[in-house]
Amino acid sequence: MPQIVFDQVEKSYGSVRVLPPLDLSLNDGEFTVLVGPSGCGKSTTLRILAGLETLSGGEIFFDGAPIGALEPKERDIAMVFQDYALYPHMNIAKNMSFALRLQKAPKSEITEKVQRVADMLNIGHLLDRKPAELSGGQRQRVAMGRALVRDAGTFLFDEPLSNLDAKLRGKMRTELAEMRDTIDKNMVYVTHDQVEAMTLGDRIVVMNEGTIQQQGSPEELFKSPVNMFVAGFIGSPTMNFMDGALQQAESGLSVTGDGYTLPLTAEDAARLHNATSRDVVVGLRPSSFERNASLPGQVALKVVVAEYLGAQSVLVTHCGQQELLVEMQSAAPLKAGTTETFGIRTDEIMIFDKASGLRL
Amino acid sequence: MQTANVNRLTPYLFMAPALIVMAVALMYPIGYMIYASFLNWNPSQRIGEAEWVGFSNYINLLQDDAFRESLWVTLKFAAIVVTLEMIIGVGLALLLDRNIRGMSVLRTIFILPMMIAPIVVGLMWRYMYHPTVGIFNRTLKSLGLEPIPWLSDGSWAFTSVIIADIWQWTPFIFILSLAALQSLPRSALEASRIDGATPWQQVIYIKLPLMMPVLIVTLLLRLIDAFKVLEVILVMTNGGPGLSTEILSLRINRTAAEFRELGEAAAMSNYLLILLLLLTVAMYLYNKAVEARAARLRAAAGGDA
Numbered sequence A: 001m002p003q004i005v006f007d008q009v010e011k012s013y014g015s016v017r018v019l020p021p022l023d024l025s026l027n028d029g030e031f032t033v034l035v036g037p038s039g040c041g042k043s044t045t046l047r048i049l050a051g052l053e054t055l056s057g058g059e060i061f062f063d064g065a066p067i068g069a070l071e072p073k074e075r076d077i078a079m080v081f082q083d084y085a086l087y088p089h090m091n092i093a094k095n096m097s098f099a100l101r102l103q104k105a106p107k108s109e110i111t112e113k114v115q116r117v118a119d120m121l122n123i124g125h126l127l128d129r130k131p132a133e134l135s136g137g138q139r140q141r142v143a144m145g146r147a148l149v150r151d152a153g154t155f156l157f158d159e160p161l162s163n164l165d166a167k168l169r170g171k172m173r174t175e176l177a178e179m180r181d182t183i184d185k186n187m188v189y190v191t192h193d194q195v196e197a198m199t200l201g202d203r204i205v206v207m208n209e210g211t212i213q214q215q216g217s218p219e220e221l222f223k224s225p226v227n228m229f230v231a232g233f234i235g236s237p238t239m240n241f242m243d244g245a246l247q248q249a250e251s252g253l254s255v256t257g258d259g260y261t262l263p264l265t266a267e268d269a270a271r272l273h274n275a276t277s278r279d280v281v282v283g284l285r286p287s288s289f290e291r292n293a294s295l296p297g298q299v300a301l302k303v304v305v306a307e308y309l310g311a312q313s314v315l316v317t318h319c320g321q322q323e324l325l326v327e328m329q330s331a332a333p334l335k336a337g338t339t340e341t342f343g344i345r346t347d348e349i350m351i352f353d354k355a356s357g358l359r360l
Numbered sequence B: 001m002q003t004a005n006v007n008r009l010t011p012y013l014f015m016a017p018a019l020i021v022m023a024v025a026l027m028y029p030i031g032y033m034i035y036a037s038f039l040n041w042n043p044s045q046r047i048g049e050a051e052w053v054g055f056s057n058y059i060n061l062l063q064d065d066a067f068r069e070s071l072w073v074t075l076k077f078a079a080i081v082v083t084l085e086m087i088i089g090v091g092l093a094l095l096l097d098r099n100i101r102g103m104s105v106l107r108t109i110f111i112l113p114m115m116i117a118p119i120v121v122g123l124m125w126r127y128m129y130h131p132t133v134g135i136f137n138r139t140l141k142s143l144g145l146e147p148i149p150w151l152s153d154g155s156w157a158f159t160s161v162i163i164a165d166i167w168q169w170t171p172f173i174f175i176l177s178l179a180a181l182q183s184l185p186r187s188a189l190e191a192s193r194i195d196g197a198t199p200w201q202q203v204i205y206i207k208l209p210l211m212m213p214v215l216i217v218t219l220l221l222r223l224i225d226a227f228k229v230l231e232v233i234l235v236m237t238n239g240g241p242g243l244s245t246e247i248l249s250l251r252i253n254r255t256a257a258e259f260r261e262l263g264e265a266a267a268m269s270n271y272l273l274i275l276l277l278l279l280t281v282a283m284y285l286y287n288k289a290v291e292a293r294a295a296r297l298r299a300a301a302g303g304d305a
């Protein structure tokens, strides 16, 4: 369970640079979630950490010791591959026990461990089958099981639940969360799933095009994203962005744009009064809306579509020419086509610089 | 209804010309050979004049020491060359399965021997094995060692023939093994590295088992070929000294050309054919067994799903 530090780690394939110099530290016993759009270098980062790819520059340290030159097996790592990477000629039991058998663990211990993990993953009845005889989701669970039977110091998961149905995914998420709390291992987890990222991560690292945009606890990333990319990536439904301009009036600072004018809090005003000349983008979370006439911000929205999601509904609305998502309790249904006035919690408004995308 | 029938017949109609050519070109000579093996037939006679002797050619052959010796030499030769070629060919493929610069040139050089005409290979080796001017003995001499009677001593001649065959045919196994290796799933190999397998363990537990289907077919193809080897040995030793390198195809050739026993030569060919058929059937049965296993597992998987 080492502390892992990436120091200026670079990766290029020929002339294609996949990771520009990357600094990242993963604390001892922490569950780190890597998120980012497809092709941003998450798998590459994991593979470099596992030793499957050579470094093009920089160094990785485990507890201060450089490991860039070590073979994968010397790094004490277990990994779930994005494409499962099962051994096609071995049955499931053999697949899962391969590492243990190489370590010459006692037979009874191997059988017991494999059975326990397989039962946890609901694949106990498939142990005699070959990977080709399983469904995608079953294979994925085998890949997961193969990593979990091992007693490695660091676990790397590359989208390990992407192929499971919602119910199974929920169950596995709980198992993982339990594992995170009970065993003291480093875990690095790649996912596209908001809920997984938010519920599992002690820390979330948001990547884009090989660079880390922001890292922090799920709450930090949700409440204070540093730029539009992070704000748009974290949270579901995604944040609404509207072009606007800051306006100084005697009542205070406000932001105005096509179809809306919203007052800003005194706190925001103090920080932003220098920025009035800039073009800005207003970020509004769908959850910041409320049917409450006493809120300081009020905006009239035309409801276009109401998506019913159970207890919550997501309304697709128009504010001037722009589309806004609004999250509402389903209890008070709104009809499509009507125009309604919504209250906005102004302390949740985020203002970004339009040119750089940075939070102001 | 009428058109449906015609439609069903169409494929056979299209296949018919090929079938007829096959029947004439393949079945006729084989039938001829089988018929001839029951005759006491001298090349000066027409086939109609030859005396029908039933199975006596076959029975005589079984009691013929020279034939039995020749069969034994053939079996020994095939077993030894194929075993060594498999080990060296697969070994080389495992060593050279990596992306080093210049590797493609190296691979091409490795498969050159296979592309040389067998007669030329035989001549080449005969000169290299020459007792006084051949490169081997000259080298031995310049090192101050005794020359070796490469082709003039019975057991050395057998070894020499084996060396030449290995030189010529290892590339065949090498190239097929390499192709098999390069089509292995990369990610499974990566997973095994993470699971802690050493390069050796990767070979034994992952690479060889996954290559096995290709290796078995390669082995059988090579084995069938080794039983039929003729030109190289004909040119190098012509079966000698004594019967030490007289493999079956040479013996058949001599029986027909030298001893003028066409019936016996045909019977001998049939023994060889039976041997090869057994190998082919073994290959077929192996494939069937693999398929059946897969089908059974699929059925089992379907059963409780």
Ligand SMILES: Nc1ncnc2c1ncn2[C@@H]1O[C@H](COP(=O)(O)OP(=O)(O)OP(=O)(O)O)[C@@H](O)[C@H]1O
Binding pocket: A013, A016, A018, A036, A037, A038, A039, A040, A041, A042, A043, A044, A045, A082
């Ligand atoms: N062997 C390679 N050669 C060249 N480019 C590569 C290679 N492997 C990956 N890349 C490139 O590196 C970038 C990052 O790939 P990576 O697999 O790390 O993405 P990812 O973040 O895991 O994406 P996803 O979420 O789709 O799995 C991609 O643009 C990809 O095209």
Ligand SMILES: [Mg+2]
Binding pocket: A042, A043, A044, A082, A158
């Ligand atoms: Mg990936």
